[in-house]
Amino acid sequence: MRYLIGIDKGTSMVKSVVFDEDGRTVGTSEERVEVLSPRPGWHEEDPEDSWQACCRTIRGAISQAGIEARAVKGIGIAAHMGGAWIIDKDGKPVRNAVCWPDERAQPLLTELEGTGRLEEAFAISGNGLMPGITLMILAWLNRHEPEVRAKAKAVLGAKDYLRYRLTGGIATDPSDVSFVPGDIDARVHSPKLARLLGAEGWDDTLPEIVASDSIVGEVTAEAAEHTGLAAGTPVVTGCGDAVANVIGAGGSRPGEAITVLGTSCLNSLIVDEPGREPPGLGFLFAMPGDNYLRILPNTSGTITMDWFLDHFGGIRDGAGKWDFRAMEKRVAETPRGADGVLLLPYVNTAGVLAPFYDPRARGAFFGMSNQTTRDHLMRAVYEALAYSTRDCFEAMPGGQEVLTLTGGGARSAFWAQMFADVCKVPIEISTAEQTGAAGVALMAGVAVGIWPDLATGQAKTSSVSVRYEPDPLAAVDYDRWYDLYRDLRETYRGYSARRGELLGRVGA
Template identity: 60%
Template structure:
C-alpha cells in the first residue's frame, strides 16, 4: 500500500496528515502554533519553533497511521499566504517570521490608498492589498529594519520555509507569488508592485518560481533524522492554503465555489481565466491547470466567533474547550433574525477587504433591547458569518449554483443548514476534514505517477457526504434580514471613520 503525506501550516494550527490513495485519512497530528505579539497589532512566529512542531506532527502522524517514513511515496505542503519568513546565506532565520494578520504596515497601506496606488497594484496583480501581504511587510522592514535587507538571502512564505527545512532547497510556487503580490497574468514576481510598496531592495531576494506540482526537492538526511521520513522522499512545491483547500474538496473546474470557514472565511470561485470583478477588491490566485481562484474574504471569519465566546463565555466540555453542541442548542432555540439583533462581524484589526474595502471598518451589535439574551447574541453571530458570505458572493460576477463548505464549522449540521437558508444555495459537505493537506497530497501523488492528472486524482478522492438544501420559507425570511444586515453595515462604516478620528490613546487603536 502506498501513502502520501500532506502538511498544512495554518495561522493557528500546523497539521501533518497521512492519506491513502483513496483520499482517506489514516493518520493525523496537529499542534497549536505559538503566536508572538511583541507590539500591539504585530503577529509573529519563531520559525525554528514552528519547524520543531512540524517535525513533531510528522512523527506522530506516522505513528498514528502505523507506518514508517518508508511507506510515504511523496509529500506536499500547504501554508497560509502572505507574511515574510527570512533566511540568511547559511539558511538561518534572520528574524521572527511575520504572518498575514500583522497590522504594522496599516499606515503605509492607508497612505497608498489615498494616493491611488492601490489601483495600479490591483491592475497588475488582481489583488487588493492588506497590511500583512508580503510586499507591504517588506516595504515596512526596508524603512524600519534596513539591516534585515542586507542579512537576508531569501524571502519565503510559510510553506516554502518548511519545505526548505525538509529539503534544503529554496523555491516558491505561483499561488504564493499571487499574494506577494505578483503579475497575475505572467504568474511571476512584479518589480513594479514591489516598487509601489517600497520594497524594491528585496527584489533579488525573491525565490525561484516552480510549478505547484513540481518535485522541488527531496527529504534531506538531517530532516529525515528529525521527522522519521525516508531520506530521498520527493517533496512537491505545494500551494498556498486557499488553493490547496480548493483542490482538496475537488473544486478544480471553472464555476466551482467554496467557502472555507476558517480564521478568515474565504469565499472562492474557480475561473478559467483571470477575472477581477469586482474591481479593486479581494484576491486572485494562480491555480494548477492554468486556472485561477477568485476570492472575496471575510477577514473576520471564525475569529469573530472566537471573540464572542472569549468575551461573553460559553458552555464548556470537561477539557475546558467550548461545547459547540450546547452552543448550537442555544442558538437553534432562537427564531430566525435573532430577536431583531444584527451582528456586524468586523472584529479583525485589519478591517474589511470584501465586498468593500475599508481598513477602519469595525463590528457591532445592532438592535439590542431589554429582551436580548446571550442566546440572541449567539444566534446573531452564527447568522452574521452566513450574511458575510452571501455578501461576498453577491458581489462576484457569476452566481454559483452550489457551494462547498469546508473548515471546522462545516461539521455543524445546524450551521450548514443556516448557510443554505441564508445564501439560498445547496451546501455540499465533502468527506475529508483535512482539505488543505489533501490538496497538496494530490499534487504529490500526481508528481510520482499515482494518478495520471489532477482531475483523475480529485475524482478518485472527493466524496460528497451531505447536502443541505435551502428551506424556501427560511430563504425568503433571510432575504429581508440580509437586506437589513447590508444597510446596517453601511451605516456603521461611517461611524467607524468618525471613531478613528476620535482615537487618542495608541493602545486603543484596534
C-alpha cells in the first residue's frame, strides 16, 4: 500500500494527515499554533516554533498510521494565505511571521480609500484588499521597519516557508500569488500593484511561481531527521488552504459551489474565467489547471459560535467538551426565526469583506426581550451564518443548483438542513475528511503517479455521504426572516461607522 501526507497549516492549528491510496485517513496529528500579539491587533508567529510543531505532527501522524516512512510516496502542504514569512540569505527568519488576521496595516489601507487605488488594485487582482495581505504588510514594513527589507532574501507564504524547511527550495504557487495579490489574469506577481499599495522595492524577494501540483523538491536529510520522513520523498508545491479545501471536497468543475464552514465561512464558486463580479468584493484565486475560485467570505464563520459559547456558555459532555448534539436538540425546539431574535454575525475585528466591504462593521443581536433565552440566542447564531452564506451567494452572478458544505460545522445534520432551508438548494456533504490536507495529498498522488489525473483521484477518494433537500414550508418562513436580516445589516452599517468614529479607531 502506498501512502501520502497532507499538511494543513491553519491559523490556529497545524495538522498532518496520512492517507492511503483510497483516500482513507489512517493517521493524523495536530498541534495548536502559538499566536503572538506584541501589540493590540497584531497577529504573528515564531517561524521556528511553527516549523517544530509541524515536525511533531508529521511524526505523530506516521506513528498513528503505523507505517514506515519509506511507504510515504508524496507530500503536499496547504496553509492560510497572505501575511509574510521573510527569510534572509541564510534562510533564517528576519522577524516573526505576520499572518493574515493582522491589522497593523489598516491605517495604510484607510489612506488609500478615495484615491482610486483600491479600485485599480481590484481591477488587476480581482481581490478586495484587507490589512493582512502580503503587499499591505510589506508596505507597512517599508514605512515602519525598513531594515527588514535590507535583510530580506525571500518573502514566503506560510506553506512556502514550511516547504522550504522540508526541501530547501524557494518557490510559491499561483493560488498564493493570488492573495499577495498579483495579476490574476497572467497569474504572476504585479510590480505595478506593489507600487500602487506602497510595497515597492520587494520585487526581487518574491519567489518563483511553480504549478501547485508540480514536484518542486524532495525532503532533505536534515528535514528527515526532524520529521521522521524518508529523505528524498517528493514534495509538491501545494496551494492555499481555500483552494485545497475545495479540491479535497471533490470540487473541480466550473459552476460547483462549496462553502467551507470553518473559522471563516468561505463561500466559493468555481469559474472558468477570472470574473470580477461583484466589483471590489471578495477574493479570486487561481486553481490548478485553468479554473478560478471566486470567494465571498463571511470572516466571522464558526468563530461566531466559539465567541458565543466562550462568553455565554452551553452544555458540556462528561469530558468537559461542548456537547453540540445536546445543544442542538434544545435549539431545534425553538421556533424558526428564534422568536424574533436575529444576529448580525460580524464579530471578527477585520470587519466585513462580503457581500459588502466595511472594516468597521460589527455584530449585534436584535429583537431581545425579557422572554429571550440563551437557546433563542444560540439559534440566532446558527441561523445568522446560514443567512450570511445566502447573502454572499446571491451577490455572485449565476445561481447554484447544489451547495457542498464542508468544514467542522458540516458534521451537524441540524445545521446542514438549516442551510438547505435558508439557501433553498440541496446541501451535499462530502465523504472526504480533512479536506485541506486531502486536497494537497491528492495533488501529490497525481504527481507521483498514484492517479493519472486529479479528477480520477477525487472520484476515488470522495463522494456524497448525505444530501439534505430544502423543506418548502421552512424555506418560506426563512425567506421572511432573511429579508429582515438584510434590512438590519444595511441599517447597522451606519451605526458601525459612528461607533468607529467615537472609538477613534477601526479594529476594535
